Amino acid sequence: MILADCHVHSCFSSDAETPVEQMIETAIAQGRKYFYLTDHHDFDYPVGEDGRDFQLPREDYTVRLEQLKNLYADKIELRIGVEMGLMAHISDKINEYVSGYPFDFIIGSSHLVHGQDPYYAEYYEGKTEKQAYEEYFLSILENAKALDCFHVYGHLDYVIRYGPNKDRFYNPMDYYDVFKELLTVLIDKGKGIEVNTGSLYKGFTYPHPHETVLKLYRQLGGEIVTIGSDAHVPQYLGYGFDAAEALLKRCGFHHYTLFKQGRPQQIAF
Ligand SMILES: [Zn+2]
Numbered sequence: 001m002i003l004a005d006c007h008v009h010s011c012f013s014s015d016a017e018t019p020v021e022q023m024i025e026t027a028i029a030q031g032r033k034y035f036y037l038t039d040h041h042d043f044d045y046p047v048g049e050d051g052r053d054f055q056l057p058r059e060d061y062t063v064r065l066e067q068l069k070n071l072y073a074d075k076i077e078l079r080i081g082v083e084m085g086l087m088a089h090i091s092d093k094i095n096e097y098v099s100g101y102p103f104d105f106i107i108g109s110s111h112l113v114h115g116q117d118p119y120y121a122e123y124y125e126g127k128t129e130k131q132a133y134e135e136y137f138l139s140i141l142e143n144a145k146a147l148d149c150f151h152v153y154g155h156l157d158y159v160i161r162y163g164p165n166k167d168r169f170y171n172p173m174d175y176y177d178v179f180k181e182l183l184t185v186l187i188d189k190g191k192g193i194e195v196n197t198g199s200l201y202k203g204f205t206y207p208h209p210h211e212t213v214l215k216l217y218r219q220l221g222g223e224i225v226t227i228g229s230d231a232h233v234p235q236y237l238g239y240g241f242d243a244a245e246a247l248l249k250r251c252g253f254h255h256y257t258l259f260k261q262g263r264p265q266q267i268a269f
C-alpha cells in the first residue's frame with residue numbers, strides 16, 4: 001500500500017468542486033497514512049469564458065487546512081501542499097508566494113507555455129505537433145533552471161494529453177536531448193519528478209511521464225519520485241497506484257518519496 005496520494009485537488013482549485021473533507025475521508029477509507037492536498041496556483045492565468053482563474057486563496061487555504069489537520073489528527077496525518085504553476089519570467093513572484101507559508105510539499109507544474117495553455121487548440125496553431133510538444137518541454141527546462149522553490153516537477157509530459165493527436169505519434173526519444181538536460185538539471189538541484197496517474201483515467205495507457213523518461217531519470221542518478229493521482233473527485237484518489245508501483249520497480253526504483261516540511265523521506269516498496 002502506497003502510504004499517500006501526493007497530488008490531490010479540492011474545491012480550493014478553480015477546476016474542482018469536492019470539499020476537502022470528502023477527499024480526506026476517502027483517503028482514510030483507503031487506509032492511507034498521510035493526506036496531501038496540492039491545490040492549484042497559477043499566476044497570470046488567462047481567464048476564459050468559464051471564469052477559472054487558478055488563483056489559490058493562500059490564507060484561507062492554509063488556515064482551513066491547519067484546522068482540518070487538528071480535526072483529523074487521530075485518523076490521518078495531513079500535509080499541506082500546493083501545485084504551483086512555474087514560469088521563469090515571474091520567478092520572483094513565485095518565490096515570494098511560496099515563501100509566505102511553510103508548505104510540506106510543492107509540486108512545480110507547467111500548465112502554461114509562455115502564457116498559453118496547451119489545453120486549448122490555439123496553442124497548436126502555426127506549429128507542428130512535434131514543435132508544440134518540444135516548446136512545452138523546453139519551457140520546463142527554462143523553468144527548472146530559473147526556479148528552486150519546488151520539490152518535484154509535476155506531470156512532465158502533460159502536453160500529450162491535449163495535442164491534436166495526443167500520444168499517437170509521441171516518442172520521448174524524439175526529445176531525448178531536452179529530457180536529458182532537464183533531468184540532469186533537476187538531479188543537480190536535488191529535485192524530484194512525479195509519477196502522475198491522472199492520464200490513466202483520461203484514456204491513456206501509462207502515467208506521466210512516459211516510462212522512457214522515468215528510466216532516463218533513474219539512469220542519470222535520480223532518486224526522488226512521488227506518486228500522485230491528480231484526483232479532482234474522490235473516486236480517482238489513489239487511482240492506478242498498483243500500476244505506478246510496478247512501473248517504478250521496472251524502471252529500477254526501490255523507493256518512492258514523501259515530503260514533510262520540504263524534506264524528502266524515502267519509503268521502500
Ligand atoms: Zn497540473
Ligand SMILES: [Zn+2]
Nearest residue numbers: 007009083230
Ligand atoms: Zn494537479
